[in-house]
Amino acid sequence: MNCENVIHELSDFIDGDLNAALKQELESHLRNCEDCRLVVDQTKKTIEIFCDSEPVELPSEVRTRLHDALRSKFKEAAH
Amino acid sequence: MSPLSLLSTPNPHRLASKVAREDEHQLVAAAKSGDIKAFEELVNRYERKIFRLTMNITRNREDAEDAMQDAFLKSYSHLKSFQGDSRFYTWLVRIAANEALMRLRKRRPNQFSLDEPIEGDEDLMPRELQDWGPGPEQRFAQTEMRQILSGVIDELEPEYRTVFVLRDIEELSTEETADAVGISVPAVKSRLLRARLKLREKLNRYFRQGGAN
Numbered sequence: 001m002n003c004e005n006v007i008h009e010l011s012d013f014i015d016g017d018l019n020a021a022l023k024q025e026l027e028s029h030l031r032n033c034e035d036c037r038l039v040v041d042q043t044k045k046t047i048e049i050f051c052d053s054e055p056v057e058l059p060s061e062v063r064t065r066l067h068d069a070l071r072s073k074f075k076e077a078a079h
Numbered sequence: 080m081s082p083l084s085l086l087s088t089p090n091p092h093r094l095a096s097k098v099a100r101e102d103e104h105q106l107v108a109a110a111k112s113g114d115i116k117a118f119e120e121l122v123n124r125y126e127r128k129i130f131r132l133t134m135n136i137t138r139n140r141e142d143a144e145d146a147m148q149d150a151f152l153k154s155y156s157h158l159k160s161f162q163g164d165s166r167f168y169t170w171l172v173r174i175a176a177n178e179a180l181m182r183l184r185k186r187r188p189n190q191f192s193l194d195e196p197i198e199g200d201e202d203l204m205p206r207e208l209q210d211w212g213p214g215p216e217q218r219f220a221q222t223e224m225r226q227i228l229s230g231v232i233d234e235l236e237p238e239y240r241t242v243f244v245l246r247d248i249e250e251l252s253t254e255e256t257a258d259a260v261g262i263s264v265p266a267v268k269s270r271l272l273r274a275r276l277k278l279r280e281k282l283n284r285y286f287r288q289g290g291a292n
Contacts, residue, residue, distance in 0.1 A: 007203050011272040039205050039279070042286075046279045047247050049216050053228055055131035063126065066148050070122065073152050074115050 001025045006036045014044055107167045111158055118158070122151055125168060128249075129175045135244045136179035138233055139186065146182055150175035165255075172249050176241075176259045183237060203273070207280050209287035219285070231281040235274060242267055243274035 001009075001022075006029055012018045013026055030037050058066075103124075109117035129150060133143040154161075154171050161170055216224055232240055245256045246267065257267045 004204060007205070007276070008272075011268060011275060014275075035208050038208050038210065039276075042211060042283070043275050043279045045211065045215070046275060046282055049224075049282070050228060050232075050243075050248055050278070051250075053225065053248075055127040056225065058127050058130050062130065062144050062147075065144070066122070066126065066151065067119075069148050069152060070119065070155070073155055077155075 001029045003036055103167050118155060132175055133179040136241050137183050142182040146178035149178045173259045176245055207283045211286040212288050215286035227285055231278060235277055239270050239274035242270040246271050
């Protein structure tokens, strides 16, 4: 497996979707290739950072409009 | 919209519900049987995340707000048809993604197509390779980090951004993402790989050791 193959299999490797043989080949390449190790680690970190980012509070005027619309919907459904 | 305009807003008032907040399943069951408070509790629980999702897809404040609102209204209207095959949140994400995508397509019909295959043989090999050091995100204040993430995702093309948001931030499965966007599973995988590589490269500008900004 070369560096180009690693990049093509990167997502499946990160998601744990690679079959055992390919995973072993890729891990063997990573042991000897610092550049690919960086790409794999940093791509994992990128996903982790986005995944862990907390959504900000809803702007109060947006929230008010949403809940007003919901209350109208509830009333409409009740009749 | 400036990412800053989403910050510094008061905590929303949390509505009480007779059903424990931790249990989505019970809340959904109560809402289906007509408990409005239970549905409001679900809205309180997910409104921020759904707004983040619609903002991330549309990158337009007005469209994001409309898409979020319509997603909650539609989920209420169709609650009885929700069978519980997936989590309620996953079902809601798919409705919200659909609403956001409709608005994105309407606003920018000629700029891109989410449906056309874009997978090519372009060189995917990363060019920018520098050490980030441990915990690169910890070198930034929370507000600054939010701006960075908002900025880099804004730079991503919509077809990549949408798949990344649904798959990696909302944690839909590849199949669910394909279904929500209306593209094939191989197309989702291909776009997700490109999105991840592009975002890594964009974050490299901030995280590389000694070379922020």
